[in-house]
Amino acid sequence: MGSRFEITVVANDSAKGEKYIDQAINEISRIERLISSWDPNSQTSEINRNAGVKPVKVDKELFDLIQRAIVISKLSDGAFDISYASMDKVWIFDGSMTQMPDEEIIRNSVSKVGYQNIILDKENRSVLLKLSGMKIGFGAIGKGYAADKAKALLIEKGVVSGIINASGDMNTWGLQPDGKEWKVAITNPMNKNKAFALMPVSNSAVVTSGNYEKYVTFNDKRFSHIIDPRTGYPTTGIISVTVFAPKAEIADALATSIFVMGIEVGLNRVNQLPKIECIIIDDKGAIHTSNNIEIDKI
Structure with missing residues (x-):
């Protein structure tokens, strides 16, 4: 999927932990063979x-x-x-x-x-x-789906706690070995080497999508690498979207969608969805959140 996956499991035995991780990797590879548009045999x-x-x-x-x-x-x-x-x-x-x-x-x-x-x-x-020349691809949902499937497999195998990081798509379950909730750092898009908040995450997924690395500027206006599929124009006005959801698949898809929908429509849509929250940072550095988010700034 062109993405780096990092898998962490909490286990009493390191050999057993390694076995669990190998099983998760096999599951991710299986999904790639199914959904990859780069694999001619998929x-x-x-x-x-x-x-x-x-x-x-x-x-x-x-x-x-x-x-x-x-x-x-x-x-x-x-x-x-x-x-x-x-x-x-x-x-x-x-x-x-x-x-x-x-x-x-x-x-x-x-x-x-x-x-x-x-x-x-x-x-x-x-x-x-329907149309000749049409194509589908899972770049904005595939790695989230793979993370969900790997997580489900590990839970089925009896892994009580862990994190799957699919190139920034974080999928968690259980607690840290010290009994505390997992916490995810949200990157500060104005300074990508720093985080601006730590958010507790319990048995859910967090996906951050940003345009602070890939963009072009014309007439002092920044155009993101995220393209509106309806118009062909890059998105503007937002530089980072973080979505919290029960599954990485939906978080992955919504993080991209909110860039395209914009701040007002994006927040309105998220506020209508159960168990889903988001943080949006605009191109001026202002933070916008859905109704039930409280940010504990670092």
């Missing part, structure tokens, strides 16, 4: 190859993941969309861009994007991408 690649041609029968696990992704797309008014993989690469965030792309090029870049054109057939458990 079912996701098979769906993409047959875009505009025919439906592809898939495993229930992948079908259900796509179905949940579409629910999030509807919830976010299309701010989250796994068919983002169809986007042309118009924006480059390596410092080489010297001017804004042409409006028509930007508009055309998202012509194949649209979750409405992902057709699911529950009876046959098949997936059809």
